Amino acid sequence: MAEKRLSIRLAALDGKKVEQTFRDVGESGERAFQRISQATKPPSADLKAVDATARALNSVLRQAAGFIAAYAGIQGMVGAVRSIAETGMAFQGLDNALAAVTGSTQAAAAEMAFLEQEADRLGLNLLEMSQSYLQVTAAAKDTKLQGQATREIFTAIAEAATVLQLSTDQTSGSLRAIGQIMSKGKVQAEELRGQLGDRLYGAFQLAARGMGIGTAELDKMLQQGQLVAEEFLPRFAAEIRRTFSDGVPAASRSARAELNRFNNAVLELERTAAASGFMDGLTQGLRTLTAVLQQPEMREAAADLGRALGAAISTSAEALALLVRH
Numbered sequence: 349m350a351e352k353r354l355s356i357r358l359a360a361l362d363g364k365k366v367e368q369t370f371r372d373v374g375e376s377g378e379r380a381f382q383r384i385s386q387a388t389k390p391p392s393a394d395l396k397a398v399d400a401t402a403r404a405l406n407s408v409l410r411q412a413a414g415f416i417a418a419y420a421g422i423q424g425m426v427g428a429v430r431s432i433a434e435t436g437m438a439f440q441g442l443d444n445a446l447a448a449v450t451g452s453t454q455a456a457a458a459e460m461a462f463l464e465q466e467a468d469r470l471g472l473n474l475l476e477m478s479q480s481y482l483q484v485t486a487a488a489k490d491t492k493l494q495g496q497a498t499r500e501i502f503t504a505i506a507e508a509a510t511v512l513q514l515s516t517d518q519t520s521g522s523l524r525a526i527g528q529i530m531s532k533g534k535v536q537a538e539e540l541r542g543q544l545g546d547r548l549y550g551a552f553q554l555a556a557r558g559m560g561i562g563t564a565e566l567d568k569m570l571q572q573g574q575l576v577a578e579e580f581l582p583r584f585a586a587e588i589r590r591t592f593s594d595g596v597p598a599a600s601r602s603a604r605a606e607l608n609r610f611n612n613a614v615l616e617l618e619r620t621a622a623a624s625g626f627m628d629g630l631t632q633g634l635r636t637l638t639a640v641l642q643q644p645e646m647r648e649a650a651a652d653l654g655r656a657l658g659a660a661i662s663t664s665a666e667a668l669a670l671l672v673r674h
Contacts, residue, residue: 433630435475435615436622442478449486459485462499467612470510470596471605472519474612477506480523487530492578501526504585508548511595513604518547526581535575537567548588555580558587 446456463481467474481502488498505526509519525543529535535555544551556566559580569575599605640646 429630432618432621432626435618436627438475438479439619439622440627442475442482445482446485449482449489466503466506468609469600470506471600471602471608472506472510473516473608475615476516476520480520483527484523484530487527491530491533493530493581497582501581501585504588505548507596508588508592510605511592511599512549513599513602514547522547529577529581533577534573535570535577535580536573537570540570554587554591555584558583558585 443453443456443460446459447453450456450459459481460478463478464474466472467477484502485498488494493501502523505519505522508514509522514522522544525539525547528543529539540555541552548554552563552566556563559566559569559575561569566575
């Protein structure tokens with residue numbers, strides 16, 4: 349009875365569908381189908397049929413594994429290209445923006461050198477830190493805080509972020525609040541109590557000490573709009589550095605700091621690759637590939653591949669179910 353049931357199950361498979369499937373996915377799949385077809389002829393050859401089915405399944409799985417490996421390799425290459433391209437475009441945009449804000453490519457290069465030094469000293473994410481610094485620098489333009497004062501304010505926040513182990517988002521949010529204070533010209537409770545206070549712990553108390561007043565008086569000055577950014581921010585930054593500077597050496601050797609340094613080293617490699625002709629080649633290559641991928645023949649090929657793979661998966665499932673039931 350077992351032999352008969354197995355023969356019926358094998359015969360129930362759609363031979364034409366299976367044959368077409370394996371022809372599409374490759375020669376090995378077609379040979380596997382032939383083994384299954386031959387195994388269904390002698391009803392008494394139960395073991396041979398099971399063996400043929402197992403071989404067919406194994407062949408399909410090997411071919412699927414090969415396809416997946418090739419796909420993973422392609423995806424890995426695409427991922428590397430994308431990462432280099434994204435890093436290259438990010439630094440390219442940053443350099444252009446810094447040149448526009450500072451007035452020259454030489455000044456922009458000097459600012460980037462400062463940022464690279466601070467990122468390495470403190471163990472902070474270079475790209476994220478640089479983008480935040482750009483916002484602060486743009487806000488300080490044409491004010492008394494432009495130039496060295498901006499660097500000192502930025503360094504104070506960066507050191508506090510290192511000691512307090514703030515996340516990249518928390519650090520960026522703190523610098524964003526500083527930029528808003530610079531843009532408005534006056535300090536408001538929204539930035540000091542809210543945006544800074546939620547990220548830079550004890551910001552309100554630090555602000556009061558920096559101004560040499562109590563928190564109640566500081567609160568009153570905020571309500572009356574008497575706290576001027578150009579006076580407040582340098583004193584606030586000085587108080588932050590007095591409070592956190594002793595903790596910087598140890599904090600800059602933490603696991604978070606070392607991870608950021610490692611990521612910065614990877615970024616620098618990608619940045620160097622991007623600036624060494626990669627971006628020009630990528631631009632032309634993408635233009636060419638886009639034109640190719642938009643051709644009707646490519647869409648038809650993709651549809652054929654999808655049908656063949658879908659049928660291969662279905663056939664593999666049928667073969668596996670047959671073995672399990674037997």
